[in-house]
Amino acid sequence: MSTSTIDRLEGERRQARKDASDRAVSKAEGWRRRGPLLPALIFTVIVTQLPFLVTIWYSLRSQNLLRPGEDLFVGLSNYIDIAQDSTFRQTALNSVVITLGCVLVAMVLGIVLALLLDRPFLGRGVARTMLITPFLVMPVATSVLWSIALLNPTYGLFNWVLGVFGIEAVDWTSTYPVTAILMALVWQWTPFMMLLVLAGLQAQAKDVLEAAAVDGAGPWRVFRSITLPHLRRYIELGVLLGVIYVVNTFDQIYLMTAGGPGTASANLPFYIYQRAFLGFDIGQAAAMGVVVVIATIIVASAALRLIFRSFEVKE
C-alpha cells in the first residue's frame, strides 16, 4: 500500500467524520428550531385531531346516550342511513344556500360600501365606525335583535316600515325563515367584507389611477380595468374567510328559527346538533360529522391554494 493510498483513505475517513458531525450539528439545530413550535403543534393536534379520530370511531357504532347498554359495532350502516336521509340532504342544501347567499350578497354590498368610503367627505371616520358596528355585535345579541326587535310579526320594526308603504305584515321567521336568517347574517358580514375591500382600495397606487384618468378613461372603465383586477386578491380572501366562518353558522339558526318550521331552515351544524343533543343519537351524529369533514376537505383543498397565493407563502 503506497503512502498516497493511506493519505487518501485517511482523508476520506476525516471527511466522513466531519460529515457526521455536520449532520449532528444540523440535527441539533433542527430540533432547536422545532422546539418553539412543538407546544403549539402538539396542543393543536391533541385538542382538534384526537376528537375527530374518536368521531370516526363513534360513526361506526350504534350508540344512544339514552340507552347506555347498547353500544354495537355496526360498520357503515350509519353512513347508509345518512345516504337515505332526505333531511340530511335538505339541510346540506340549506348550508350551501345560506353560506353562498350570505357571502356573495355581503361581498357585493361590501364592495359598494368600500367604494363609497374610499372618497374624502366630511365625517368619513364616523360613517366607517357606524358601518363596522354590526360585525362587532355579539352574534347571540344579533339573533335576539333581528328575531324579536326587528322581525317580530306584531311589534317588529320591519313590518311597521313596510306598513308605512302599505305592505301587509309578514311573519318573517316562520314564512321566510331562510331569508330572515340571511338578512341577519348579511347584516353581520357586510362590514367584514367592506373592511377587507377598503384595505385593498387604500393599497392601490394612486398614480396609476391618475394616469388612467389623464389618458381619458372614465370612472367605470378605470374601475373595471384597474381597480377590480387589483381587488381580486382581497375579494378572494374575503370570500374564503367568509365561507370558513359562515358555513359553521349556528347561533342565528338556533335562536331565530330553531331550524324551523320543521327543518326548513336548518343547516348541517344545527341538524347534527339536534341529532346529538336532542336525539342523543351519537353514532348518526358522528357519521354526519365525518361526511361534513370529507366535503369540507374537498372544498377546502381547492380554496387553500387560493389563500396560499393570497398570503404569498413561499414553498
Added chain:
Amino acid sequence: MSDTTRAYRRRTTGGVLTTLTWLLAIGFFFPVLWMAMTAFKQENQAASDPPTWFFTPTLDQFRAVIEGGSATYVGNSVIATGVSTVLVLLLGIPAAYALSIRPVEKVSDVLFFFISTKMLPVVAVIVPIYVVAGQLKVLDNIWTLVVLYTAMNLPIAVWMMRSFFLEVPGEVLEAASVDGAGLMRTLRSVLIPMVAPGIAATALICVIFAWNEFFFALNLTASRAATVPVLIVSTMTSEGLFLARLCAAALLASLPVIIAGWVAQKQLVRGLSMGAIK
C-alpha cells in the same frame, strides 16, 4: 361642456354619493341604535305597535340585568376569554417565531395544518368532546372552555403573528444573535417590543371570538360555567316577553367588543385577514 358646468356636475355627483353613503351608514347602524333605544324603554313601550319613538329613558332594565345574578356569567366569560387569550399568545408567539425568523423545515405544511383545523367544522368534534368531558368529569367546568377557546384561536394567532414577525428587519435579529442573545432573550427584549402592535391586534381578535363564542358554551356548560351568551339565551327563553330587558342584556354583552373594535379599527382589519392585509 364648459369648465364651470363640469365642476358643478362633479360637485353634485359628490354630494349625491356622500348622501348615499350616510343613508347606508345610518341604515346599517340603525338596528344597533334601536337595540340601545329599546334597552332604555319600559317594557310596554318596547313591544308596542306602532313603535315608540319618543319616551323618557329609564335605567330600570340595566338595573334588572345587573342585579339579576349576571355576575357569575360575566366572571366566567372574563376567565374563558382572558386566560385563553394569554395561553394563545404564550403558545403562538414561539410557534410563529419557528415559522418565520428561524424557520423549521416544511413551513408551508405546518401552516397548512394550522389553517386546516379552522376548516374542520366544530360540529364534527362536539360529540366526542362532550362524551370525553363527561367521563373526565369536566362538563360545566370553565377550564374546559379555556382549553377549547385556546385551540379555536391558536391557528389564527399563529398565522397573524407570523406575518408580523416577517416584517422585522433581518439586521436587527443578526445584531441580537451576534450579541449572543438566546431565544428567550431575543423574543423578550428585541422581537416582542417590535411586534407589540401586532400582538395587540392578535389579542383583540382572540378576545372577540372567545367573548362571542356560543356553541361550546351552550353544549358543555350548565349552571356553574355558563358564559354571557348563554345568559342572554336563557333570558330570552325564560322571559321572552321582556324585550326591553333582553335588549339591555344584549347591549351590555356586546359593549366590550364594540368599544374595543371602535378603538382598534386598524388592528381589526389586519386581524380579520389573519395578517394578510397590511
